[in-house]
Amino acid sequence: MDRDFFRDIPHGPQSQPRKDAVRERIIALRKRNLSVYDIRDELERSGKDRLSATAIQEVLREEGFARLPRRGDEERPDHPRATADAIADVRAFSLKERSFTTHAGGLFLLLPLLVQFDLAALVARCHFPGTQMIPAAHAVRSSLLLKMLGKSRRSHVMDLVFDEGVALAAGLNAIPKATYMSQYSSRLGRKAIAELLGSWIQVLRKEKLIDASSFNLDFHSISYFGDDPFVEKHYVPRRSQRRKAVLTFFAQDAEGQVFCYSNADLRKGEESDEVLRFVEFWESKYGERPRHLVFDSKLTTYANLSRLNQMGVTFITLRRRSPALAAEVATMPRSAWQTVHLDVPHRKFKTPRVVDQRVAVKGYTGSLRQLLIRDLGHEKPTVLLTNDTASTLKAVINRYAQRMLIENGLSDAVDFFHIDALSSAVALNVDFDVLLTVIASGLYRMFAKALRGYERAQARQVFRRFLDTSARVIVSDEEVTVQLPRRAHNPILIDAGLIGRPIKIPWWNGRPLRVEIV
Secondary structure (H helix, E strand, O other), X not given: OOOOOOOOOOOOOOOOXXXXXXXXXXXXXXXXXXXXXXXXXXXXXXXOOOOOHHHHHHHHHHOOOOOOOOOOHHHOOOOOOOOOOOOOOHHHOOOOOEEEEEOOHHHHHOHHHHHHOOHHHHHHHOOOOOOOOOOHHHHHHHHHHHHHOOOOOOOOOOOOOOOHHHHHHHOOOOOOOHHHHHHHHOOOOHHHHHHHHHHHHHHHHHOOOOOOOOEEXXXXXXXXXXXXXXXXXXXXXXXXXEEEEEEEEEEEEOOOOOEEEEEOOOOOOOHHHHHHHHHHHHHHHHOOOOOEEEEOOOOOOHHHHHHHHHHOOEEEEEOOOOHHHHHHHHOOOHHHOEEOOOOOOOOOOOOOEEEEEEEOOOOOOOOEEEEEEEOOOOOOOEEEEEOOOOOOHXXXXXXXXXXXXXXXHHHHHHHOOOOOOOOOOOHHHHHHHHHHXXXXXXXXXXXXXXXXXXXXXXXXXXXXXHHOOOEEEEEOOOOEEEEEOOOOOHHHHHHOOOOOOOEEOHHXXXXXXXXXXX
């Protein structure tokens, strides 16, 4: 039997009609020195000869064409290309007569605050680095203005590099690019950041935006999405899991609702001592220790609570509900509970039942006041620990309830100031970004303080209603005029004295800024 066991069996189609139909045209276009992608575009313009870049490459390879050498711009086909913006250089900054439209018109309403608090002098006093092209004050101002615009570091500045208004507000010919913003923060150490933080808090105290009678304290974990082995794992409440993150610590003035301390340069095992470092920071800067602190149960240890008590610092904290404690609460006789009436408007649960007792805990020297609280809006009872034995039950419960103010502030920092948008694994970069968040939130609080009815508004609300607007900017030899469009909330700006009043801008060589509504 004659069988052809090793006969070549053809696989797939033996002809390629689509390639063959345009083969001659592809060859002609390559002879004009066009690349594969240029040829693809030319075929697509014809409407019917569409072919992928891979198919075109296969045709050229079959016909013996080699890859094109790298060409100069003058050798490439004439078509629209990306436009490069100017390199940021303060020496190229100009106030020549011109007019333009900016998408960040509301930003100019914040410039008087930067003049009032002399940010440039604060930066110079703290010896921040700078260059001839971008001095230190301009670098920090640019970063701060972008933070106040609610720009996430993931997209950062690239959608604003062609906006003349943002560059003019910063005092530069162009906004520094994303690479510069990232590299600049890596030149800063914790010492310089802490110095600027301390100087900024002095400004807040001078303006009486900080009452300093009581502080809310809390941690916030900033998730890191990368493979850096030096980033440690921390519990991230937003994801209900332990994952790689940078742990940050915040202190907020309870009365002014302004952040007055931050630290993102924390390592594992240092968390419980951060409250003591905050006390030390406040004492070194202002000559006195914080008088009253309120925080959650996991912020520090009982031993550190004992140290706070020895320092004369009053505190209120939440105690963890152990099975033994839960059983004790469950077996409390009805006669042990007393009803407290809370005078808090709009609060749903105003009549909690409370047991006031003295307890001893391991690691704490002496006894603590423990409040067992029911009917406060939680399914399980709330357990508070404090060394405040003089205040009434009503005062202690109301003060701890106000701890939610720092939760609201952190929510605003995440949603508007984007502190969760990590750009790098280096905690130092995050520390600078958190510092900018502290300053930006303070500036927004000062701005909101002048707006009738919006004194307690969050930054994102203030931005949406007053600052998120385009504007026409007219630069003349006498002044810079910013013309805002008519909006529903403009009368509030007028009543606050923010419209029509000229103010000299130092980084514009003293040229006045005037904001108008047209």
